[in-house]
Amino acid sequence: MKISIPLQCTLLIIVSILSIIIVFISQLMFVNPFTSSWDQVDFTLAVSRFDLMAMQPHFPGYPFFILGGKMLNPFVKNPSEALTLFNILFYASSIFPVYKVCRRLLTSSYSWFSTAIIYSTSYCIIMVNQPMSEGAALAAFWWYFWSLLFAFERRNSTYILLPLGLLSILLGIRLSYLPFAIGILFLFYSKLKNKTTTWRELIYFSLFGLAFQACWVVALIFSEGSLTGFIKLSLAFTSGHFNDWGGAIETSKISFFERFFIFTWDNIVWTGIAARFAIIILIYIILLAISKKNVPAHPVMKLVYLMFSSYFIWGLLAQNVDKARHTLPLVVLIIFFLCSIIFSKKGSFLILTLSLFLLGQQVWNDVVLLKAEATERPAIYKMNAFLEKFDEPIVLYTWEETRVLQYLHAPYTHKRIETFQFFQSDSKYYRGKTILLTDKVVKGFRAQGISLDSKISKVLSFQSNELFDPVYHEITLYKWEGN
Structure with missing residues (x-):
């Protein structure tokens, strides 16, 4: 029996929403109780007492992430779980901006479907369920990404304040996402090109942007006691953070091509996109092979290319390639790009079947991995x-x-x-x-x-x-x- 198009769209939306709900409930059921790394200890201790000098947390402080943990800690009575719960709830809020961004390129049903695929990406879910800033940063990134498009589409230039404010939240959660500030430059350029704002207004907005960033930077300076002490602490941290021997792969000991391979294949593709499940990579390869490969012509894609490129260069050259979690924003941008290609036109029965299998496989992996993460001791x-x-x-x-x-x-x-x-x-x-x-x-x-x-x-x-x-x-x- 052939299913009508409206019914097919309705079923696709229902399946997508159910998948998101299953993953979200699993995240709440299997909250990770372990604090098993240096960074996790730093963050957890900071919930009880914020002290940069004592590395609670380490520089640059991640104030908005710690604030989220502090707000939830009275309810769970466990700092580590409070941070994880903040990640889970904030990440769930990103469903709205992900859907809104997808909706600019896809139909409503495929936007929900793409949102479910992006949200349930297994490695992202694993990282969200840890007391680390990556989960909250990923949520803030999606809100910031959406706000750039929202401001871009409005003739009233006052809306530029929205992405400027969200960029402050993003960097106050994870400063290493600084390359995404290039999105603001893209917005400024677009507004000037379309003559919906003036140079004088952009100067005012730039000052507002600096003021938004100063909200959390100045607070950190006060917490340290003085600007001099804050600068000394930042220099001490950055000078030793990437050079100590131990767990990290030292840049000087591997070639650029080895680093490139680890960063692109191991971190982004094998771990980030597939969570080390070969079936996920196989499905994506087949979907790309049989899809029509139509890249939508929309400003959102220009923004994707720009933000991906800037962070890719930063991640490759300046981040620790021993930790795949640093590539999370690249992972979600790639999956968003793949969904925009695969679902840009009416898909065949084979494409729809494979995509449903992909989503089902991810949801299953999420439940299994979340349970393991919460029960198996590090x-x-x-x-x-x-x-x-x-x-x-x-x-x-x-x-x-x-x-x-x-x-x-x-x-x-x-x-x-x-x-x-x-x-x-x-x-x-x-x-x-x-x-x-x-x-x-x-x-x-x-x-x-x-x-x-x-x-x-x-x-x-x-x-x-x-x-x-x-x-x-x-x-x-x-x-x-x-x-």
Whole structure:
């Protein structure tokens, strides 16, 4: 029996909304209770006491994200879960701007369908359900993206204030999204070109934009005590943040082509779009192969190209490619672009069937992954449980793991170490105790040219899901046998 077009559209909208509801309810049911990385500890501690000097959180402060956690903390009584819940609720609000942006290119039914696909992207959902700023930043990004189009389409130039204000919220959640400010320049250029505003008005709007940003920057300066102290803190953070050995891939040790491959394939495609499910990539490839590949001619696409390009360059050259979460805005822009191509014309039965399967697969993956993220202990939690029951006095030398162990109130001695020279000097004070090293410390020593083959022995390894813990999904303990 052939289904009429109106009924097909109605069913497509119902399926899309149901899919969004299932994912949203799953997010609330499986709120991640773990705080398993340095950054997560920084954010969580900041909910109780905001102190940049104590790295609660680390620079630049992420004030609007922390504010969201503070507002919800009285209701959940758990700072980490409060941040995650803020992510979930704010991300759910992005359904409106995503739909509105899609609606400029697609029919109502396909706009809902595209919104459901974008919203349920599995890696995005995983990151939203962590006490990290990425989830809230992704929501703020969509609101900002929509506001640019909204202001672009209005002849009244006063509406420019809307994206300027939302850009302040976006950067106050995640400053690394600064390249998206190019959207404001695009808006200014378009307004001048269409003669709907003047240079004098744009100067006024620019001042308003600076004032909006100053709202959170000045607040951070006051929290630090002085402008001088704030600048010193920012310089101290930025000078060491990308250079310390340990969990990160060092730019100097991999070629540009290796970095490009990791960034594009591993981070954006394999992890970001597919969440490491080959079936997702296969479906997208087939859909693109059988679609008519019509790219809609609309200002929204110019904005997509511009914002994608600016952030891509920034992410490739300035971000830590060891962490795929830095590519999230690129991931959603690509999926939006793919949906605009696949659904720009009336799709065939095969396209519709494959697209429904894609959405169903993502929703299923979301539920499974959310449950795993909320119930399976991270590797560092497993290591801590093992060491708490260790039958000998121990001292553990770590890299970033110490931050989490401090948060967990580990009862044994643990220290963050950076150089082998200091380790040799410090370990002398612990004669009679079992000295343990994590694999990140061993890696760091070897990077310093130290041969450890006869000085260490493997004790045990602990694993967790790499999607949840990209750097510390596997931790290996070594016993120090040297003198």
